[in-house]
């Protein structure tokens with residue numbers, strides 16, 4: 001089979017990229033040192049995280065000149081995410097670290113006054129005005145497709161600026177900012193989005209690169225004017241734990257109680273890998289696994305969850321998040337394993353983001369006790385320093401606490417439209433750890449502002465009172481959290497039907513919405529939700545079932 005060389009820059013989930021390339025019928029030659037690049041016919045440079053960290057690594061390991069030589073030789077080169085950014089002159093992210101300077105221009109940070117940053121989700125890569133069918137496709141990109149982006153810095157697009165140097169540009173819009181989604185000229189192609197995480201639309205672009213099909217005429221068959229901009233992100237979540245027979249199963253709690261009524265069996269709703277693939281094929285924009293069993297007696301390297309990720313990432317080409325047990329730990333043989341090492345095990349197995357729950361609460365408590373000074377040692381700080389903040393999600397498990405008035409508590413309260421049975425009209429949201437089993441003297445506002453300062457890239461906002469209730473999301477909680485932070489928020493807990501997704505997108509500025517029970521119980525599919533949202537006029541990504 002034809003070979004493609006992949007630079008094994010371990011700063012993220014190259015496994016999924018490898019799976020995508022192999023799925024397209026190519027074998028991978030892993031580049032382990034600069035000399036390997038000389039023999040590369042076709043070279044792919046992935047990269048996530050910080051521009052400076054990435055470029056410094058490439059430069060210190062002696063990769064920059066061989067990469068430049070490869071490009072100058074006219075052999076095919078694909079840069080992905082930071083691999084695109086590296087081609088430019090530099091980035092505001094690390095002003096003192098130069099890029100390769102092959103393309104004029106510098107990256108700037110998105111403006112976060114009106115929108116969340118990082119930019120996370122599905123957006124366009126359009127080579128001409130949306131709404132005008134294309135006669136020709138640039139590396140298989142289609143105006144009617146959406147691609148997965150996850151970045152805080154972008155190359156601003158200015159009509160003609162790149163074109164006059166012979167570059168073809170595909171763009172996207174985020175808020176009022178139009179930026180470079182993909183760019184190419186002769187043997188060079190680069191995407192800001194992740195083609196290995198953009199479903200079959202992404203694999204189509206990857207295939208076009210591998211086959212050097214820079215341009216092809218085609219009939220735009222699935223023509224619908226999807227419009228520019230970020231789609232409403234719909235996520236399926238699988239709570240996973242071992243059942244009493246020791247198998248990892250998908251389960252679902254009601255207010256976090258996953259056992260059938262009383263001390264019954266652990267609710268077994270199916271196999272994680274099968275269900276993840278089902279939701280992917282229904283159009284889920286991401287898949288989240290929350291591992292709610294702590295594997296006390298299992299060596300970390302043999303964690304069944306790692307195998308689930310490996311298998312899932314072979315056929316599911318959208319972002320995978322894994323939560324549960326991401327913290328400094330001691331392995332069964334007594335060796336200390338840092339949260340960063342635990343996270344690296346998951347990234348190498350196919351995860352794109354890790355979700356931290358209990359450990360984030362503890363870290364936030366210590367951060368506040370230290371007078372809001374960073375320690376540099378927390379799981380959030382070390383993982384986001386190594387992999388970028390977009391790889392770190394903090395999962396919040398709050399419980400409502402009603403109070404008569406704001407004066408009776410030091411905590412951040414809201415006036416609620418749902419007073420307690422005894423008429424208390426205010427409430428605060430108490431953070432919990434250990435899957436809701438232990439309440440802490442911390443409110444959600446304190447937690448989310450602390451973890452944002454520590455470098456978390458996204459919040460998974462659950463709500464114990466709403467979990468499994470089918471009564472809709474806790475809109476008051478979501479609106480309150482969205483007022484406190486700039487990073488994206490995934491609303492979770494309570495979804496019971498497609499209209500609940502309309503409510504949360506209509507009545508809050510949430511960046512994404514997550515469902516679990518309603519999907520696992522087969523009451524609705526992810527496609528039902530997306531079709532419903534599309535009918536109501538929301539911008540959603542349609543699942544594409546062919547490359």
Ligand code: 1PR
Pocket residue numbers: 237238239252253255256257258290291292323324325326355356357358359395396397433434435436462463466467468469470492493494495514515516517518
């Ligand atoms: O504390 O870092 O080890 O992480 C543990 C993770 O597992 C946290 O993300 C925590 O939310 C989750 N977790 C722990 N115990 C449970 C449980 O259910 N017993 N799951 C649990 C919490 C929240 C969502 C749920 C939504 C949507 N589940 O995953 O799926 O509420 O449900 P719905 O749409 O059916 O209402 P750490």
